[in-house]
Amino acid sequence: MGLLFRGIVWFGLYVAFALAPLTVAMLADPIVADRGFALELGVAFGFIAYALISAEFALVSRLRAASEPFGTDSLMQFHRYMGIAALVFVCAHPLAAVPERLELADFNPLQGGLAARAGAIAFWLLLLLVAASLLRGRLRFAYEGWQLMHRLLAVLIALAMLGHVLAVDRYTSVLPVRVVTVVCVAGFLLLLLDYRGLRLLVLARRPWEIAWNRDEGGDTRTLSVRPVGHRGFEFAPGQFAWIATGRSPLTSEQHPMSISSSAERLPDNSLEFSIKAFGDWSRETIPALLPGTRVWIDGPFGAFTLDRAPGQGFVLIAGGIGVTPFRSMLLTMRDRGDRRPVILLYAARDWSRVVFRTELEALAREIDLRLVWVFEEPEPDWQGERGYINAAMLERYLPAPRDHHQYFVCGPIAMMDEIEELLARAGIPRGHIHSERFNVV
Numbered sequence: 001m002g003l004l005f006r007g008i009v010w011f012g013l014y015v016a017f018a019l020a021p022l023t024v025a026m027l028a029d030p031i032v033a034d035r036g037f038a039l040e041l042g043v044a045f046g047f048i049a050y051a052l053i054s055a056e057f058a059l060v061s062r063l064r065a066a067s068e069p070f071g072t073d074s075l076m077q078f079h080r081y082m083g084i085a086a087l088v089f090v091c092a093h094p095l096a097a098v099p100e101r102l103e104l105a106d107f108n109p110l111q112g113g114l115a116a117r118a119g120a121i122a123f124w125l126l127l128l129l130v131a132a133s134l135l136r137g138r139l140r141f142a143y144e145g146w147q148l149m150h151r152l153l154a155v156l157i158a159l160a161m162l163g164h165v166l167a168v169d170r171y172t173s174v175l176p177v178r179v180v181t182v183v184c185v186a187g188f189l190l191l192l193l194d195y196r197g198l199r200l201l202v203l204a205r206r207p208w209e210i211a212w213n214r215d216e217g218g219d220t221r222t223l224s225v226r227p228v229g230h231r232g233f234e235f236a237p238g239q240f241a242w243i244a245t246g247r248s249p250l251t252s253e254q255h256p257m258s259i260s261s262s263a264e265r266l267p268d269n270s271l272e273f274s275i276k277a278f279g280d281w282s283r284e285t286i287p288a289l290l291p292g293t294r295v296w297i298d299g300p301f302g303a304f305t306l307d308r309a310p311g312q313g314f315v316l317i318a319g320g321i322g323v324t325p326f327r328s329m330l331l332t333m334r335d336r337g338d339r340r341p342v343i344l345l346y347a348a349r350d351w352s353r354v355v356f357r358t359e360l361e362a363l364a365r366e367i368d369l370r371l372v373w374v375f376e377e378p379e380p381d382w383q384g385e386r387g388y389i390n391a392a393m394l395e396r397y398l399p400a401p402r403d404h405h406q407y408f409v410c411g412p413i414a415m416m417d418e419i420e421e422l423l424a425r426a427g428i429p430r431g432h433i434h435s436e437r438f439n440v441v
């Protein structure tokens with residue numbers, strides 16, 4: 001089945017799920033009295049919010065089949081937007097339904113009957129969850145603590161929502177509506193069980209070990225990992241995997257990393273990851289991983305790959321550590337004898353921040369690769385490109401015919417937003433621009 005078709009099917013399923021409780025409630029319609037349009041509209045908002053929140057976890061639960069057509073970072077963005085949309089529907093639910101009777105006390109989780117209390121709890125927890133996610137960077141909230149809180153709040157919200165709809169007992173007084181509302185939340189909890197339980201048990205049975213751990217300069221280390229007692233997995237160049245380090249995958253930290261080695265299998269089925277020191281894990285745990293240390297790898301994931309973007313040639317635009325998926329793409333092209341032309345525009349502060357320089361220069365002699373270094377703060381005698389990548393620079397390097405090439409961008413978020421826009425303005429069809437955001441959460 002083609003990716004586009006699969007994408008349409010998954011999106012259709014998502015919309016059907018989002019409307020399922022509302023549709024079943026409308027069909028079952030146990031309420032005889034005419035309660036007025038505003039009240040019914042408010043109830044409809046409530047049902048939509050209920051389904052959107054229940055579906056949120058599915059978007060980020062590493063369901064490979066669902067993430068393939070869209071890419072993990074797009075699903076993550078969608079998860080964000082739908083979380084905000086759910087909050088808007090939750091706010092609109094009482095406002096539309098009973099505006100004249102609404103009092104501040106109705107939002108007090110310690111007052112009223114079970115339905116009111118559960119509704120108020122779900123509302124405040126959802127507000128807290130959305131605010132903490134939007135402000136995480138500004139509040140300098142550590143990722144791991146935030147992630148734990150996010151999951152805990154999500155489970156509490158799901159249970160409070162379920163308590164609210166069942167206790168209101170109007171539409172849910174009939175069996176079909178009860179069933180659909182319970183199934184929504186049960187699906188959410190089952191996915192969580194799979195994600196935090198079963199999947200980790202499977203991972204624990206397929207360990208990997210560090211083969212070597214190399215300093216690449218530019219605050220970056222490359223880890224080579226090989227499977228122990230199994231054959232590892234195949235991947236497409238540009239895809240990523242989750243690395244778990246620690247005593248077991250059940251207790252460990254997991255981080256997403258692009259696979260930086262060739263997708264043509266090495267004899268020992270090993271993989272490489274090139275990791276820049278950002279925070280505690282990458283700065284302290286990674287350098288301490290000695291050969292023989294056990295790690296666990298969950299992958300491959302992602303849609304950021306040459307293999308899904310047929311073109312006459314490629315333009316790769318990297319900012320800093322965003323070069324890692326491109327290393328994999330270029331090594332794979334070399335190993336496959338792929339002679340299509342590639343331009344790599346690699347932006348960094350200066351030479352000291354560049355990783356894989358020698359390797360990339362060697363690749364430029366082996367495949368049809370043109371390297372363009374763009375330095376933000378170059379040495380005074382630097383003759384090449386300087387500053388940020390801009391429209392004039394793209395004009396100098398974009399190959400013709402532009403729409404016969406595929407364009408891949410990976411780097412800091414601000415740079416990616418800018419370059420996606422510049423490429424679109426330069427006439428590149430949006431479908432030919434592919435991006436991978438490392439900072440998806």
Ligand SMILES: Cc1cc2nc3c(=O)[nH]c(=O)nc-3n(C[C@H](O)[C@H](O)[C@H](O)COP(=O)(O)OP(=O)(O)OC[C@H]3O[C@@H](n4cnc5c(N)ncnc54)[C@H](O)[C@@H]3O)c2cc1C
Nearest residue numbers: 143254255256257258274275276278279280281282324438
């Ligand atoms: C698809 C993808 C591919 C990536 N590939 C690479 C790569 O090839 N090389 C590389 O150096 N970095 C890569 N990253 C970024 C990398 O995952 C983070 O830099 C790393 O997790 C930082 O962890 P830390 O604890 O050292 O730093 P922290 O200071 O704790 O985190 C820095 C930021 O990284 C993100 N982050 C941290 N932990 C996680 C996590 N468990 N899951 C998701 N995001 C997290 C958060 O936004 C956080 O604010 C990739 C990210 C994604 C999403």
